[in-house]
Amino acid sequence: MEQIVVALSPFTRACRSLALRHGDLDLAHGLDQGEHVLVHDPIADEHFSAIVADVSFELTETSYRLEIGGRITAQEAIDWSAPALEEDHLTTGDLVALLSELRRSERDISTALADLRAR
Numbered sequence: 001m002e003q004i005v006v007a008l009s010p011f012t013r014a015c016r017s018l019a020l021r022h023g024d025l026d027l028a029h030g031l032d033q034g035e036h037v038l039v040h041d042p043i044a045d046e047h048f049s050a051i052v053a054d055v056s057f058e059l060t061e062t063s064y065r066l067e068i069g070g071r072i073t074a075q076e077a078i079d080w081s082a083p084a085l086e087e088d089h090l091t092t093g094d095l096v097a098l099l100s101e102l103r104r105s106e107r108d109i110s111t112a113l114a115d116l117r118a119r
Helices: 010-015 074-081 092-118
Strands: 003-005 017-021 036-041 046-057 062-072
Touching: 010 017, 036 062, 036 074, 046 074, 046 092, 062 074, 062 092, 074 092
Parallel strands: 003 036
Antiparallel strands: 017 062, 036 046, 046 062
């Protein structure tokens, strides 16, 4: 799992959304929409789960928008960064990722239902 090190502003913390450019990051690979990542704020020394909500490709740059999830401990960040030892074993990180996907799905369904009711 990729870890992104970036100072989070009070606005970012409040809106739980973060825009980043690939060129500003030290990543092993490009990020995909729906990919789970870790965010580390070195100023506050805090770790968060996050998901890549949007990817935008431009001629010279790729941009990402992350949805910041819950705060996790430094040990959890280390555990989540480590490769899985057993494929059949669910980790805390796996469960948090599943809950994040469920939350996003619920929001999408609620929005779609509201649109249908408005018609």
